[in-house]
Amino acid sequence: MTDPIFEPRIVAYLCNWCTYTGADLAGTSRLQYPPNVRIIRLMCSGSVDPMYVLQPLLHGADGVLIGGCHPGDCHYQEGNYKARRRYINLKTILESAGFEDERVWLRWISASEGARFAETVAEMTEAIRALGPNPLKVAWEVG
Amino acid sequence: MTKKLIPVQEAGVQAALAAFLQAVLTRDDIDMIFTPVRMRSGAVTHALVADPGILAQADPLAPVLPVNGAAQMARLTVREPRKRIAAVLRPCELRAFVELVKLKQASFEGVTVIGIDCLGTYPVPDFMADHIEAIPQGVETGAIKPATGYRFRDACQMCEQPVPGAGADIKIELLGADLRAGVPVDVPEVFADLPVLRDGAEAPGRAAAVERLVAARTARRDADFAETREQLRSGGGMGDIFAACIHCMNCQQVCPICYCKVCVFRGQIFDYPPEKYAAWAGRKGALRMPTDTLLFHLTRLNHMAVSCVGCGMCTEACPSALPVGQVFRAVGADVQAAFEYLPGQSVDEPLPLVTFKENEWNEVGEE
Numbered sequence A: 001m002t003d004p005i006f007e008p009r010i011v012a013y014l015c016n017w018c019t020y021t022g023a024d025l026a027g028t029s030r031l032q033y034p035p036n037v038r039i040i041r042l043m044c045s046g047s048v049d050p051m052y053v054l055q056p057l058l059h060g061a062d063g064v065l066i067g068g069c070h071p072g073d074c075h076y077q078e079g080n081y082k083a084r085r086r087y088i089n090l091k092t093i094l095e096s097a098g099f100e101d102e103r104v105w106l107r108w109i110s111a112s113e114g115a116r117f118a119e120t121v122a123e124m125t126e127a128i129r130a131l132g133p134n135p136l137k138v139a140w141e142v143g
Numbered sequence B: 001m002t003k004k005l006i007p008v009q010e011a012g013v014q015a016a017l018a019a020f021l022q023a024v025l026t027r028d029d030i031d032m033i034f035t036p037v038r039m040r041s042g043a044v045t046h047a048l049v050a051d052p053g054i055l056a057q058a059d060p061l062a063p064v065l066p067v068n069g070a071a072q073m074a075r076l077t078v079r080e081p082r083k084r085i086a087a088v089l090r091p092c093e094l095r096a097f098v099e100l101v102k103l104k105q106a107s108f109e110g111v112t113v114i115g116i117d118c119l120g121t122y123p124v125p126d127f128m129a130d131h132i133e134a135i136p137q138g139v140e141t142g143a144i145k146p147a148t149g150y151r152f153r154d155a156c157q158m159c160e161q162p163v164p165g166a167g168a169d170i171k172i173e174l175l176g177a178d179l180r181a182g183v184p185v186d187v188p189e190v191f192a193d194l195p196v197l198r199d200g201a202e203a204p205g206r207a208a209a210v211e212r213l214v215a216a217r218t219a220r221r222d223a224d225f226a227e228t229r230e231q232l233r234s235g236g237g238m239g240d241i242f243a244a245c246i247h248c249m250n251c252q253q254v255c256p257i258c259y260c261k262v263c264v265f266r267g268q269i270f271d272y273p274p275e276k277y278a279a280w281a282g283r284k285g286a287l288r289m290p291t292d293t294l295l296f297h298l299t300r301l302n303h304m305a306v307s308c309v310g311c312g313m314c315t316e317a318c319p320s321a322l323p324v325g326q327v328f329r330a331v332g333a334d335v336q337a338a339f340e341y342l343p344g345q346s347v348d349e350p351l352p353l354v355t356f357k358e359n360e361w362n363e364v365g366e367e
Helices: A019-028 A050-058 A079-096 A114-131 B013-025 B069-077 B091-102 B124-130 B206-233 B237-241 B250-254 B274-284 B293-307 B313-317 B324-338
Strands: A010-015 A037-042 A063-068 A104-108 B002-007 B032-038 B044-049 B085-089 B111-116 B170-172 B182-187
Touching: A010 A019, A010 A050, A010 A114, A019 A037, A019 A063, A019 A114, A037 A114, A050 A063, A050 A079, A050 B293, A063 A079, A063 A114, A079 A104, A079 B293, A079 B324, A104 A114, B002 B013, B013 B032, B013 B085, B013 B111, B013 B182, B032 B069, B044 B069, B069 B085, B069 B091, B085 B091, B091 B111, B206 B237, B206 B324, B237 B293, B250 B293, B250 B313, B293 B324, B313 B324
Parallel strands: A010 A037, A010 A063, A063 A104, B032 B085, B085 B111, B111 B170
Antiparallel strands: B002 B182, B032 B044, B170 B182
């Protein structure tokens, strides 16, 4: 599965207050990270609907990253705690139903952690590269 | 609670239970009865009964469950003003009702639950064709056998909770009893003086009968889970299982937990512009249509698996005869284990997805 031309496509849902700002910091700090991530800004990791994750996966995204504030730091007090439970729910369902749940990541990255954001994207890109392309990308019968 | 006996006369168990419900309706604190009722055609439906005369046709033992009554009870209790209703509910209906109360779609306010041991139900077409006898063999021992030539619904065969749990105010305890002698019933003190009731005691064989039935159903459930999980993890997995899904959404419509008045999948957000379909087809080589069937099932799992009570209405409603309920129960069991949550047990235990603790899954997100 080490197709040399395979470049993972990762959809990232980042919360406005922490991870998106962390990504911004990575950029303004001129940190290099792989261009495999497509960032979508949300107000809170607690507003990530499970469909936001499922739809890209079923249509062939290779990975989905959810980024939020560290526990205790949510701008809305408790959005990331709810996100964490929904993530457990989603991951358990994907795993139980026979899908590759390791394509979905949740990471807490604060506004000051530009380097952690860059490292996370690099780490996830390599992990997904090792995993190979999402089989659902070409499985026309699944949909 | 007091052990009583509903005497059974020559007219049989149905007439005895109907007489009991008529007696309940005479009470000042009960306005109406919600119960399965046999109609002129022979079909059985849930009904909200105000007229004691119609209660003569009440048939709580009819071995069929056309809809999960919890969803109908939700309509009757979701807001004021409420009538005071005594509701005959099977255990899976009661569990679904508990979940709906927690989802704020129903209320126990004014409701007296008459829980009833469930001996198993048949698919509606089988029941309608032959009006299979209500009381199967083996009620006394717990070694219950369906009528010759018929099978209980898949969900019933693997139901390990056939006895009403917490939330039932009155319990009709069929298992272990010799029903020719009478139907044992467990009532709260205030109901103990109902004129129809005789003094009674728990059937001596009840504990053993319940244990036997639960053991058999649990074994069947575990075998079913193993088979379903094998299918989910093999080759085409869930995609293959749902390959023949026609996206009719019947499963969503009949699910007692799926309470949204307008499901997101009935809206227009999955009506894509024509070029979108073409682009997908071009990339994948072909595009399955209707699209988004698997997304529908996975989304529904995300919404309700944690509360799935295993009533199996979804399986019965599927026109393609897909094992919807088997998949949802197996996945639901994993989700429920992850949250250490058993649906339908207690209204005091919060739903896993509306609550959280600060100190849990601390490793998640920190790698």
